[in-house]
Amino acid sequence: MKNNSLWSDALYRLRRNRAAMLGGFVLIILVICALLAPWIAPYSYSFQDLNLGASPPSSDHLLGTDILGRDLLSRILYGARISLLVGFVATGVALVIGVSWGIVAGYMGGRVDSIMMRIVDVMYGLPFIIFIILLMVIFGRNLWLLFGAIGAVEWLTMARIVRGQVIGLKNQEFVLAAQAMGVSNLSMFRRHLLPNILGPIAVYATLTIPQVMLLEGFLSFLGLGIQPPMSSWGTLIKDGVESMEEYSWLLIYPGITFTITLFALNFFGDGLRDALDPKTSDN
Amino acid sequence: MIAIFLKRILLAIPVLFAVASITFFLIKIAPGGPFDADKAVSPQVLKNLNEAYNLDASNWEQYVGYMTGLIQGNLGPSFRFPGRSVTEMIATGLPVTFELAFYAILIALVMGVFLGVLAALKRNTFLDFIPMAIAMIGICVPTFLMGPLLVLIFGINLELLPVSGWGQLPGDKILPSLTLGFAYAAYIARLSRGGMLEVLNQDFIRTARAKGLTERMVVIKHAMQGGLIPVVSFLGPAIAGLLAGSFVVETIFQIPGLGRFYVEAAFNRDYTMILGTTIFFSAMIVFFNLLSDLAALWLNPRSRDA
Numbered sequence: 001m002k003n004n005s006l007w008s009d010a011l012y013r014l015r016r017n018r019a020a021m022l023g024g025f026v027l028i029i030l031v032i033c034a035l036l037a038p039w040i041a042p043y044s045y046s047f048q049d050l051n052l053g054a055s056p057p058s059s060d061h062l063l064g065t066d067i068l069g070r071d072l073l074s075r076i077l078y079g080a081r082i083s084l085l086v087g088f089v090a091t092g093v094a095l096v097i098g099v100s101w102g103i104v105a106g107y108m109g110g111r112v113d114s115i116m117m118r119i120v121d122v123m124y125g126l127p128f129i130i131f132i133i134l135l136m137v138i139f140g141r142n143l144w145l146l147f148g149a150i151g152a153v154e155w156l157t158m159a160r161i162v163r164g165q166v167i168g169l170k171n172q173e174f175v176l177a178a179q180a181m182g183v184s185n186l187s188m189f190r191r192h193l194l195p196n197i198l199g200p201i202a203v204y205a206t207l208t209i210p211q212v213m214l215l216e217g218f219l220s221f222l223g224l225g226i227q228p229p230m231s232s233w234g235t236l237i238k239d240g241v242e243s244m245e246e247y248s249w250l251l252i253y254p255g256i257t258f259t260i261t262l263f264a265l266n267f268f269g270d271g272l273r274d275a276l277d278p279k280t281s282d283n
Numbered sequence: 284m285i286a287i288f289l290k291r292i293l294l295a296i297p298v299l300f301a302v303a304s305i306t307f308f309l310i311k312i313a314p315g316g317p318f319d320a321d322k323a324v325s326p327q328v329l330k331n332l333n334e335a336y337n338l339d340a341s342n343w344e345q346y347v348g349y350m351t352g353l354i355q356g357n358l359g360p361s362f363r364f365p366g367r368s369v370t371e372m373i374a375t376g377l378p379v380t381f382e383l384a385f386y387a388i389l390i391a392l393v394m395g396v397f398l399g400v401l402a403a404l405k406r407n408t409f410l411d412f413i414p415m416a417i418a419m420i421g422i423c424v425p426t427f428l429m430g431p432l433l434v435l436i437f438g439i440n441l442e443l444l445p446v447s448g449w450g451q452l453p454g455d456k457i458l459p460s461l462t463l464g465f466a467y468a469a470y471i472a473r474l475s476r477g478g479m480l481e482v483l484n485q486d487f488i489r490t491a492r493a494k495g496l497t498e499r500m501v502v503i504k505h506a507m508q509g510g511l512i513p514v515v516s517f518l519g520p521a522i523a524g525l526l527a528g529s530f531v532v533e534t535i536f537q538i539p540g541l542g543r544f545y546v547e548a549a550f551n552r553d554y555t556m557i558l559g560t561t562i563f564f565s566a567m568i569v570f571f572n573l574l575s576d577l578a579a580l581w582l583n584p585r586s587r588d589a
Contacts, residue, residue, distance in 0.1 A: 126302065127565055129523075129526070129527040130526075130545075130564055133546075134309060134561060136549075137313070137549045137552065137557065138310065138312070138313040214425050217425055217427065221531060222546055224549065237431075238427075240431070244431055251431055251435065258428065259423050262424075266422065
């Protein structure tokens, strides 16, 4: 190899990890399907054929229809948009909060650091799932609130990881040199620290997405997340459970889709971690 | 040890106080009162209700009143179930949820530690890959899917076990406990595998082997004590997760526990019930986190003397 930078090295290792590559491949297909849902879905997600009712998979409806005669495949495709959107946006929110918090705490050190990390410790010990439910009950089940609420919960670990990384970096020569040149704190964070911790951030972000999607599924399953007529995979599973005795395909296909996605994300995330940090790949 | 313990308890009190206050005021700013029912109530009835539940007083007075009650263990009346207090409802639901959580943790520990230790000892063999594949399934199949699938297979198709209930039919506790326990078994399997691998490479294990101990003694007496510390630290946060899991499992299997009460209260906007259970859950989680941290400290000989 001519170029031995961290990223090209990591890419090389990632390419050799079959499970991770398969996971990545599945993810790309899923994202494309979700983006193209309005064009590739055979029916609209709300199109009802009431005469049909719940019908098992057939050539007209590849995955069958639900009780209202809506095409399940189309609903899964449209549901992918919401589920993946929640996964990515809420992770983004968590990323922004966690990275800023961790960089400031780690770089500032001293009292600022100990107060900031104390807050993280305390928040770790609280039942956040309950607060999300509380927020959804109080302010109504709003998609943007859901993003914010989930993101506000998932940033804690990110803050810890970033802080640890920054503490490791801040006594290195290039940071000291930048300090000597009088670089402002903000550009120190942006230009010197952030690029050096992108690896761990990328890994943890990939592993946060499935957690966020699980959380959304959990809330939607309880009826506290996405509200009709919108549907996520969580709401599809909820609907499937209600009618699984007679129409088991309504539970099984959304369930399989959701599980495959989580598998893909976890495999890809694990692979990325091993590729970027070969030290941890042994256990 | 005792100093750490006292410090942590002293920290927990203001935290719980803050949780109670924040929750109280969050609920106060919520739009819509608890008596905005589907059918309108006459103004006189509404006035009497508000008076009976002290909703006419200023927010500050209500807050002071609530906090005074809280210290005495009185969480106020339920808005939706007249004549029942929140404390009473928690007392009814708690034993059920505790029993469910206990079985789940038991299943998770036995299954998880067994699979994890096995995988670590037989590293990179068939007996490592299979348990870890099972663990991956446990992590990727959420509780709200695992529960219904188990019901579909064992309850509806095979008709082996009851599909719902708790303590009414023989065997109806099996599926809920398995559902809740399986996800944690997966995490525990991964953690104990990682922990064991780390310990098995250390010098004191080589010493133990060198002095001629049987492999079983080395594993059980020496390696597991250190290798399972991550599992012990995980148990505290796991309790918080179990709670969320109990919301789902109790809803799926129609179990009259605290989790289902909470979800119902959330739907009914039974504000005193939400407030009371939130504070109660927080107190429980803070307590269990404390307990598991202390256990992990105690198990680790390096920190025992500190």
